[in-house]
Amino acid sequence: MANKTWWKESVVYQIYPRSFNDTNGDGIGDLKGITEKLDYLKDLGIDVIWLSPVYQSPNDDNGYDISDYRKIMTEFGTMEDWDELLEQMHTREMKLMMDLVVNHSSDEHEWFQQSRQSKDNPYRDYYIWRAGKEGKEPNNWESIFSGSAWKYDEQTNEYFLHLFSKKQPDLNWENPKVRQEVYDLMKFWLDKGIDGFRMDVINLISKVPGLPDGKTHEGKKYASGADFYMNGPRIHEFLQEMNKEVLSKYDVMTVGEMPGVDTEQAQLYTGEDRQELNMVFQFEHMDLDSGPSGKWELKPLTLQDLKFTFTKWQKGLENDGWNSLYLNNHDQPRMVSRFGDDGEYWLESAKMLATFLHMLQGTPYIYQGEEIGMTNVHFDSIDDYQDIETLNMYREKLEEGNDPKDIMRSIYVKGRDNARTPMQWDDSENAGFTAGTPWLKVNPNYNEINADRQVNDVNSIFHYYKRLIQLRKENEIVVYGTYDLLLPDHPTIYAYTRTLGAEKLLVILNFSKEASNFELPSECHYQSKELFISNYEVDEAESINRIELKPYEARVYKLKV
Template identity: 50%
Template sequence: MNSNSKWWQHAVVYQVYPKSFQDSDGDGLGDLNGITSRLDYIKDLGVDVIWLNPVYKSPQVDNGYDISDYQSINPSLGTMQDFERLLHKAHEMNLKIVMDLVVNHTSDQHKWFVESKKSKDNKYRDYYIWKDPVDGHAPTNWEASFSGPAWTYDDTTKQYYLHLFAPQQPDLNWENEEMRNNVYNMMNWWSDKGVDGFRMDVISLISKPEDFDNKELQESTDSGKYVSNGPHIHDYLREMNKNVMKKHDLMTVGETPGVNVKEALKYANLDDSELNMVFEFEHMGLDSNPNPALGKWSDQKASLVDLKNNLSKWQKGLYGKAWNSLYWNNHDQPRVVSRFGNDSKEYRELSAKMLAMVLHLLQGTPYIYEGEELGMTNIYFDSLDDYRDLESINAYHEFVDEKKLVDGPTMMSYLKAKSRDNARTPMQWSDDDYAGFSDKEPWIKVNPNYKSINAKEEVSDPNSVYNFYKELISLRHSLPVITDGTYEQVEGTEDDDSLYAYVRKDDNQTLMVVANYTDKEIDRPVLKISKDDKLLLSNYDDDLANKLRPYEAKLYVLD
């Protein structure tokens, strides 16, 4: 391992969505004690870090991303004592805990906003973004991420407040120094308690435009153009780094909508002045709808050429200067095997393993979302009534009922492909009732395939997706080339729409990853594998000299 590398550069992160992980008290909702009861499973997988989605007190309008008290635990998840027990037990097992940090906005029930609404001269008024009407209308035409306008009018003070998400999620005003210091104090409070880092929700949106009187800005419906990577974002993050990160050994990852390689070099620069790494979204947008009015809502597949060239751009663009985070899915994205692979009975396991190998041999810190290591699939709800996700329900009504851009069946097919609820169905622990998640009907339906896809089955099966992930994690911990080596696509394969082949190389070792992205058998003469090259890992039991079978993935050590 490079002696200059940081611990988080060779760590693997396991993301837990607490509400859907394990119910310990029989109310159909996952909770902290449920997570504690499953730490042995997470440790056995071989990961180093657990990232917890928000566990703070919240009205749960957006599943915890609307926080009403940053220093209390939501009662449905347990108590602060339960959290401290989880943290202590995790640390005993040499597992680190990273918290979700949501400081672009709060809940409208947070005491700051309750006070802020009272009057224009209230101490907390300037903690949020309030503006006068413009010609009797909202200050801008911006649309919120969860549909509808991004401004809500308040009758008491005759002004509008900004919310880039739901109306119950008012945006904080980061120009207010006192508010910023309150955020840093809260982060230090958690760090002093022993948490090991923060995943920062939509952190690239916190710096808003300086001039809301700009005519072009007022008329635009696209807030992202004006709030992504705003004018003072790097000032704020350097200030946060100085006030919080420099005082603790933390892992920090920013969720950064609208970031490109050039911007990422500032956010995640190896000089350690801002964040350790960022989540970028470019590869998540490759299967968006060709009609920009529908955004992400689509049921098409991303092209392999687009996908691998995008991943390659980030691998090469950040090498030696900044750090990549590697992910296929999370609580906001559909299941990887359904989206980028093939979740049919015949090919689910093979394609899940192929995708795992492609991602985990890249340079960066890999993130595994709960159930990904089992090859869990999208749930494919047939009825809108089964959805719980605010974004999904609002999108259906906006595009079908209001704007009439698509018909109902088409929008349902888009939800089946892209709804966030695909990732939020309960963790499939066993073939017991409710997949072993709870002994009561859960808050959202269990995927009916839990009878055949579950942890109990896979942990004991040496050929399972779970045990394939274990092998990949073990390789990352044992082979420095995965953390430190260079990356190149194999020459001549860049425009191949079936094959992804790349090489990782350092002074001591050269690895080649070869993956068939299709359900067809393909030729591979361009790869020139010799008899002296060693096959290190495969999702098939044998190796054919000149062919790759459907979704076949190989890892070679080159002589």
């Protein structure tokens, strides 16, 4: 069995503060708004809150462009508000994990303001500057937010690298002074009492020396360049140094957001003897419904692909390493709209997906509103959207001659604002999120889907999540049991077991709006069974050898073997 630790046994709740709860009527969520809702999260059973960035920022990328790592964004409140929030969380025995965004800063950060002054400025090498080549960019890399990854700066007649927005210049991790600055700011927050870090795109910090050109695809002006900055040559050295200098001195949890990481690399990042990170966010399952040209090219998701991918990660990290379990976050569409059915079987499919995720091995992450089944939003006009990635893509696709209706269809399915519409607290105006005008429109379905209604309904999605979390706390097998896939070729049923000693959990999930027949595989022996949790009424006496599952039905049985 894996070594026992508190962060393996925890359930994490991600708060996107801008959209969570506004107490001063300016239409933007704030720190006091989070403090106000801590009892709601405690009631749900949450152990750790991951707070998306609340640092000083000009907000080009909603706070992921930081201009001062030691100050709180005025819109969210003051450092006193933050101190109060931490104290109130710790009083309720909840922990706080902050976002660490150190692949890049804001171009309004003092380091960058200094860096662009002159080529011999002491801060010049805090960022990645290069001369142009034949009147063009230093290489052909493309920004993840589209367009070139380089921006020309007239003051010194050179370009700086920005893998994301033009206002997010990449920090130069080759410079030991930069690394020391990062370790100092981490200690600043850890000494204030936080309990961990979620590290934004942390596997992009080591770039291949020389920054070579990437391969361009037909008709494309820029190359992704990802081979030269994802999981780069010094990444493990940097993370081990960070662990030695900072993380090893505190009892904290760490998760690295790592696009383009596979199971073998994840073992290196999260192996218990490696002294790097506790776990990673990987994206393989988030790319299963994307075509060859990326996330905006929609393709149907197959259950076979989902089974194969989750099984690969479950087995790949079961002995050394640890999984982060998630189906949505602030960068991804709502999971019930994407993997379930947000229409006729909204309630059943939301509960089924929750069962699927919380019965896997790993630490579950709940994204705000997931626990009440919040859905994707369909705004009529592009003018109602705020996300920089979405707006850049829309503009680019229009210039390429694409039909606006087709572009909007992609946004409805994959746009990041799906996750960022304000939290739906009740059926009052603006879903109880704000007394003012919300920074992003509220999803119009808040009259039907809101926390107030669900907290008061024992059959709600909220109460189902609460039960799942309680079962995890009461049963070690949910945390530490090994995972094995059943019925790998079944087109509509995802079934698996979790085993710990003489106990086994049998998890049966119908990923379809049609009834599906489950037959217990002959190798699955048991002496007795009891129903652990289900999203429909079930007769306890019913045989599990053959079950006709209802649409999106989920059942978990505890077996004695």
